[in-house]
Amino acid sequence: MKVINITKEFDSKFIEQVAKESGENPYLCYQCGNCTAGCPFTEFFDYPVSQIMRLLQQGQKETILRSKAIWLCATCETCTTRCPCQIDVAQIMDTLRVIARRENYVSEKEIKLFFDTFLESLKKHGRVFELGILLAYNLKSGKIFTDVDLGPKVLLKGKIHLLPTKIKGQEKVESIFRKLAERVSGNE
């Protein structure tokens, strides 16, 4: 394992940024490990939650933003609920994901793609068109056969609409996306 030169590689700006955007103070964490213990995804993570928190306290921006863990978090809120220091850990994970996306660190491409596809559908129709998401996702990910086994089950039961529903207020929803995008570019 690589030696970290804490004097030089301590990114305090990153800690501040995360603290500001999440509204949480990472220094409250005393590494009890309750989040790691309760997290249903620990076994799939490259770094367990408590280590993400520790890496954050140590200003290890690169390691965190490159980690898979921040993408695999499903925001089940177990960590937040059980944290004895009352840190909204899930909020921090969310913030890390937002920052990672903003700074083009994407270690879990499928998840990002799924999210993007979802939001694209939302923007386009105002509501979510599930079959469309699946098809678009399959096309873009190249995994054409994701969940094809389930398709017939769902379709036969009449659960998924074959055509998207577009609501009247779709433009209004789209305008939310647009205005927020303008805000971001306006700020920079």
Add this chain to the structure above:
Amino acid sequence: MRVGVFICHCGNNIAGTVDVQKVAEEMRKIPGVAYSTTYVYTCSEPGQNEIIEAIKKYKLDRVVVAACSPRMHELTFRKAVEKASLNRYFLEMANIREHISWVGDDKELNTQKAIDVVRMAVAKVMNNKPLFSSSFKLTKRVLVIGGGVAGMQAALDCADGGLDVVLVEKSPSIGGMMARLDKTFPTIDCSICILGPKMVDVAQNERIKLYAYSEIEDVKGYIGNYEVTIRKKATYVDWNKCTGCGLCMEKCPSKNAYDYFNFGIAPTRAINIPFPQAIPKKAKIDPNYCRYFLKGKCGVCAKICPTKAIDYDMKDELVKEDVGAIIVATGYSLMGVENFPEYGGGKYKDVITGIQYERILNASGPTGGHIKRPSDGKEPETVVFISCCGSRDKSVGIPYCSNFCCMYIAKQAILTKDHLPKSQSYVFYMDIRAPGKGYDEFTRRAQEEYGVRYIRGRVSKIYPRGEKLIVRGADTLLGIQVEVEADLVVLANAVISNPDAAKLAEKLRISYDTFGFYVESHPKLRPVETNTSGVFLAGACQGPKDIPASVSQGSAAASKVLALFSKDVLESDPQVSYVNPNVCVGCMKCVKTCPFGAIKEEELRDGRKVAKVIETVCAGCGICTSTCPCGAIQLQHFTDNQILAEVYAFASGK
């Protein structure tokens, strides 16, 4: 008026950033200032002599010392002016070190600030009046509240010192938490074997008057002269007749009473003696479970009692005791197991607390000292201990460490191995806190000799699988989740204050912190005193504490009482409030707001009602003075005019 002003250089501490000469010069310009000088170390002996000489030489009648904080040296200089035959309250200090020279770099601004502050002190001292303390007699008896190990130690030490002691214990027997423990760390002494003889000493000591199953109803009075009302709760058994034979308990048909002594690990009878070594060893009926009280008929115990001690009509009784000092040793409580839903607390019978496990380990406990788990009575093979359950957990409002859990976990894990050699214990911990003598070695021994597996991390959830409990936690050193298949889980539940701690504090007029623990007068230098003179603290009522610390405090509190009672009269602090009866309009708002009950209504000869301060009770806060609309009640040494003089002097600096 001839005021003398003495500006201290404090070496370079003050003189380095304050132009002390200029300050002295400015003071000379104030009318009434007869002398103003500087000295390098005013608190030194020559410095003090300088003051004494100057008082004599310049006929000074007031003194201002501008130096460090009055919290540091006020008493020093008061004694100095007294040596020069000046009343000690003719001294004022101006704090030009902590508040000026040490916190500001700009010498010019510092000097201006010092001039203002010293001028304010001069203005105040000109309004000072001589104050004299009065003396009063005291009752040389002491009340000890709480019969746990700390209270017992205090009671015994006081009695040894020749004092009469009134010992009040809330539960039916003395002994407290220690009487419930099986062994003590780090020596593995049998707890009741070392405590039992002490309990007997208390019972047999002629100087100790024990009120068991009694509580403090009311406290009146002040240091040296307290009048305490004690509520003797109804036991429904005449203790003068009860011999403690235990026959009633054997025959009692109500077998589902909650066992307070055993923390509900198993039921007891509605009439019971809490444990074999109880002192006093007397029976008591719990009317919440007694058939006679619930259904109006039964009477088995009354029939069977050989001495006819049962009295269903017994009522609470109030008795009064006069004492001169009070030692509070009310101990602590523990967070209930139901506070840990993620661990199935209250839901899974085999998730228990440390103190409950202690009772299971104990030979006089419900299992006779055989380790059997509550659900099915089987011997556990795997026992998991979880530290910091509630403690150090801000989300449940307990940020503090419970002090002794790390140690008793190690002890219980060792004992588990002793009792059940085939068993395996696991300890989930965040930090091992073992700073006492022989403590760290003890926790190491648990790991090295007894093979207790310590896992660094918290437990997130416990759920059943078949007869096992799955304990899912983290090993943060490895950064992985771990699961233990446990037969029994012991939670080191947080130490909390007694639920009625605040109520007692209000009666005693002592302070308590956010968590309900009593606050000592000074965390380092006055650890067993409270801010109410005459009331002392011992043991865990002040914060979580282990046995040695509790015993030390018990002895310390006793020595404080003995020292206090070594005098025949006490002197009162004259910095108390005083009512000018000619000004008082008798609205009695001061009476209502005084936190100490130190003001009473008095009728003058002309029939007019006015307020009057009981000097010995007044603590000198001055709430009354800021409450009084007409300025009739004035806190001596901090009168309206003294403070206003400072304000006016402040304003004149513009």
Add this chain to the structure above:
Amino acid sequence: MNNRRYAYYSGCSLESTAREYNESLKEVFRLLNIEIKEPEDWSCCGSSPAHTVDPLLACALGARNLALVEKMGLDVVIAPCPSCFTVLKRAHLKMKKDPEVRKKVNEVIDEPYNLKVSPKSALQILYEDVPPEKISEMVVYEIPELKVAPYYGCIVTRPPEVAEFDDAENPISMDRILESAGIEVCDFPFKTECCGAAFGIAKKEIVNRLSYKVIQMAKDSGANCIAVCCPLCQQNLDLRQGQINRLMGTNFQIPVLYFSQLLGLVFGISPKRLGIDKLVVDASWITRSMRKAEKKVGNKEKEPEAEEE
């Protein structure tokens, strides 16, 4: 009970994959005289993807719908899907707490939201606003063979600061509702474990492994049916049960019903209208074993004090 009126935000899932949740819930509400009204032109709440992109976006998507409800003059909106519920509630709380956020969000949505709506889950409405006796009264069928594992999922009670409902670690609302309806529930330790949530498409294996644990625990707890209140949970446990069996080598056949479907059954609503046939894992044995309820359920008498002579 007065017929309270609520706004009803069904959400995208209930319009498609979770149609049976939508329909069964509406039936149950109708029988219990709970009047609901859908906001016109509601849009998607954004679910998890939105807040991973931009917290403001998540807030704005939620707030737009809350503003619609506000315009209807109603003060409570029922969001049966926990994902929607959490987004709406968070949007509400965030805007309430931080005037800065309120300002920013109101700038980007078409109508401003003035914090007058409280979002609640369907579970909360049935638990807090409907007396248990009322539920018991409606029961016409009993299903003696049925033993249900009540599965709440992650976010209907978590985190407690957002949910402000029931216990985060050991919720009991669904247990009590089902019990009031005479349905036996088992002690289910994994009430709030995560099924894998939205990763069904992108990370199928994770979801299958997590869902497996939930189903296995239900089985271990003696349940022959799982009750859910979340479309994602339902989808993961029911639709993917076959995938799970293949991956883990198990042979689960545990039907996964919305708690509202179970209520509907004992209330006597036709299984077809409740969409029982839409379930992937066959649940027909449940309907087959239904029989007319004999006695009133739910009013358990106080047990006599246990005492020995």
Add this chain to the structure above:
Amino acid sequence: MPQESKKELRIIGFLCNWCSYGGADTAGVSRFKQPTDLRIVRVPCSGRVDPLFVVRAFLSGADGVLVSGCHPRDCHYSDGNYYARRRLEMLKRLLPFFGIDDRRFHYTWVSASEGERWQRVVTEFTKVIHGLGPLKIEEGEEIG
């Protein structure tokens, strides 16, 4: 804390002996630098502070008045700061009715160990008062 200009404003502080005065001492012992405008009056308890002292200070020329006591629950006299809190809050709400900016009067709690907090209170409060400038209550036109 370097002062931008040497122009000081008149700030007076009433500090309880047990907590805040001690806190100010602690700040001193720790050499936590502070602006120099503040002059401190020691009182036994914040409950001793008559709201009229604050008024008197303003009317006698103070530009800012600070009162600091023990944190609620920690009062040396158990209840003093509770009374102070009510009375001073009343005053804080009354002052602007007469046209005196309520920011000129601040009451807070600082314990004997909170030297750093004391430094922050003094620094911030002084900054606020400098932002507001001197308080002017001047003679109106005479009647008749």
Add this chain to the structure above:
Amino acid sequence: MVELKEKISEVFRDTNLVICWREGFDPIHATPHFVREESQIEDSIFNLFCVHNLCVYLPFLKEKAGILVKGCDSRTLIQFLQEGLIRREDVVIIGISCRGIIDVGKLMREVLYEAVTGVSIDGDSIKVKTVSREREFQLTSLLADKCKICRYPNPLIYDHLIGEPVESKVSWDMAYEDIREFEKKPLEDRLSFWTKEIGKCIRCYACRNACPLCICRDRCIAETRDPHFTSQSVELKEKFMFHFIHAVHLAGRCVECGECERACPVGIPVKMMKKKINLEMKELFDYETGINVDDKPPMYTFKAEEEKIKEHEL
């Protein structure tokens, strides 16, 4: 009027002292009347000119007394009882439901300060005869300002009640609208308003002397040197100090009877300051003065957790 006298004599048999009103030196002035002899009962009156709050005499009175109170005055009694300044068993209260009283100042201005020789009231109008002529006014135009926003026209505490209950449609918000309006002005305007108003003060202390809750009377700290809160100088700041003393000492105690303002010879809106504090007392402690005997005046009590007092940030 017959009812009034009957009640007074009934009470008088029990107390030997009844404090009420009688006609003053002219028809538009009533004056306090201490009935100590049976024969004095005949002179007692109640009319639109019975402006005084008679409760001012009660604290520290060493005998049992009967007293007449209007709705507004009755709050004073409740406040006294809250503060323990009188004992309930020492007073017998004759309450009068009141439709408002006349502001004699307004009337005098209308009649150009001519001497009034007769007054007659007919329904909602009032005829005033002066030495030179007779004029008729709408009653409402002459009502005291405090009566227009009166929320308690009926006594809140009494042993005997006279008159039909009067309904008030005034809400809390209406009663304090003037304060809220004033607070909308910029700070500087508020300061200059008070600079002008308080500048008029001649330190006659009439406001204080009329105030039933200024129990200090001649020991008032506005006049003492010990404690020396204020000097006797005519400087504006000292005048301010006096009015602050008055306001602060009445915090959570003023029942808004308005006697201070009625007594002020130079027309300073003295009551406004107290109303402002009362508004805050309601806001902070949900407390309203003189409404409930069991309440505690908020400045003389506390809660460990104050729901409404937030810590102030700098």
